[in-house]
Amino acid sequence: MALRIVKRQTTYWDFGDEGRSFRIHFLGKQEQRFSQEAVPSFEIVSDHLVLMEYRFRWDSLYVSSASREPESLLRGLLASLNQGLLPWRDAAGYFNNLSGPLAVLRSGYGFLFRGPEPLAEKLGGLLAESRIEFLRIPGPEADWPMQALIAGENFVVAREFRIAD
Numbered sequence: 001m002a003l004r005i006v007k008r009q010t011t012y013w014d015f016g017d018e019g020r021s022f023r024i025h026f027l028g029k030q031e032q033r034f035s036q037e038a039v040p041s042f043e044i045v046s047d048h049l050v051l052m053e054y055r056f057r058w059d060s061l062y063v064s065s066a067s068r069e070p071e072s073l074l075r076g077l078l079a080s081l082n083q084g085l086l087p088w089r090d091a092a093g094y095f096n097n098l099s100g101p102l103a104v105l106r107s108g109y110g111f112l113f114r115g116p117e118p119l120a121e122k123l124g125g126l127l128a129e130s131r132i133e134f135l136r137i138p139g140p141e142a143d144w145p146m147q148a149l150i151a152g153e154n155f156v157v158a159r160e161f162r163i164a165d
Helices: 049-055 070-082 101-107 117-129
Strands: 003-008 012-016 021-027 031-033 043-045 058-063 110-116 134-137 147-151 154-158 160-164
Touching (some): 012 147, 021 154, 049 110, 049 154, 070 117, 110 117, 154 160
Antiparallel strands (some): 003 012, 012 021, 021 160, 043 147, 058 110, 147 154
């Protein structure tokens, strides 16, 4: 029997099914995504892909050489980084959204990417394989610990959760 998220507020979500209801409070909420009311179950976890943004420092990558095939390279970079990220995150959100990653790869200079260390490391390897010169600059340490409430494709990231009947 599926649970339903019957009420969503800034600091809590109410869940219910035919026979019971309960509330999950969020303390120190950082982020949430709601996409479906009916969910098969929920769990509160301290290790999940949605937590990568909080678990690792954010590094920046700047390129200093142009790609001969920037469109193809960008498609490959996005496809490779999105393996394991989707449906929770989209790698495109970590790339330069002002001048655009395609323009940066085409011109051969500038800010390309800012994101969690494991993604920056993977991107650096892919750029090196493509013979693109780059500089990786480490960011400040991560804001950890965090937990995540995972309910179907919905999630909430917070410092702590409390369940009340």
